[in-house]
Amino acid sequence: LLRQVSSEWGRSVLMVTHDPRIAAYADRIIFLKDGRVVDETRLNGNRTQEAAAAKEKVDTL
Secondary structure (H helix, E strand, O other): OHHHHHHHHOOOOOOOOOOHHHHOOOOEEEEEEOOEEEEEEEOOOOHHHHHHHHHHHHHOO
16 A cells, blocks of 8 residues: 555655564665664565565664
8 A cells, every 4th residue: 555655646655663574565774773873775686585684784783
């Protein structure tokens, strides 16, 4: 539904989640820690795997 709204209305959608499976629906993920941006990634190939790998990276910070 959110992808359809974004496409049809030409609007960006901001979604907040802690679940990498949900984050895999995004085109771009920005990671925050203690209120600061600590990482950013754009998803291309295996979106679920990329989102999980990026979250693991941030969890080690």
